[in-house]
Amino acid sequence: MKKGFTLVEILVAVMIVTLLVAMAVPMYEKTVEKSRMAEARTLLKNIYEAKMRTLDAVERDTFTPGLFGFDALDVSIPCVNPSTGDKMSRCTGSDIYTKDFKYSLNVPAAYGSNSVCAVRRKGDNAGVTFLYVGDEDAVNGEKFFCNNGSSGGSCDAYGLDSTGAAWCTL
Numbered sequence: 147m148k149k150g151f152t153l154v155e156i157l158v159a160v161m162i163v164t165l166l167v168a169m170a171v172p173m174y175e176k177t178v179e180k181s182r183m184a185e186a187r188t189l190l191k192n193i194y195e196a197k198m199r200t201l202d203a204v205e206r207d208t209f210t211p212g213l214f215g216f217d218a219l220d221v222s223i224p225c226v227n228p229s230t231g232d233k234m235s236r237c238t239g240s241d242i243y244t245k246d247f248k249y250s251l252n253v254p255a256a257y258g259s260n261s262v263c264a265v266r267r268k269g270d271n272a273g274v275t276f277l278y279v280g281d282e283d284a285v286n287g288e289k290f291f292c293n294n295g296s297s298g299g300s301c302d303a304y305g306l307d308s309t310g311a312a313w314c315t316l
Contacts, residue, residue, distance in 0.1 A: 183304040190278040193262045196221035215239045250314040263313040271299035277313040
């Protein structure tokens with residue numbers, strides 16, 4: 147008696163594995179996007195708190211928004227050069243880039259001049275913007291908002307509803 151598998155048995159096993167992988171990949175991608183969002187939310191909160199500490203340290207009477215950038219904040223941010231993707235030793239300016247997001251300190255006053263925002267740089271959800279206001283919104287009690295942006299990305303990928311307008315752009 148010969149030992150081994152028949153061609154049909156091997157093909158069935160390969161088909162089962164292929165189906166399992168095909169079902170797992172979308173779930174994996176969704177989990178990765180949620181992980182990126184969790185990282186962005188944490189960084190947005192840290193940037194906001196550093197911005198508030200910096201504003202508390204200056205004379206608000208003579209302060210004009212936009213006078214300082216990320217280099218004035220006491221927060222560590224893994225910024226990269228947007229064109230090359232190389233890590234930078236120091237983040238400067240009012241807009242900075244990380245591997246997946248662009249963060250901005252200057253948000254239009256209509257959305258709260260002390261707010262900070264981020265926009266997804268690449269992938270299926272490129273252009274989706276996020277706003278962190280720090281204080282709870284009077285209408286829905288939220289501190290964090292999402293907008294689908296102009297690129298057709300989706301807040302749904304992050305488990306969020308789209309609200310408001312785009313607060314910052316790529």
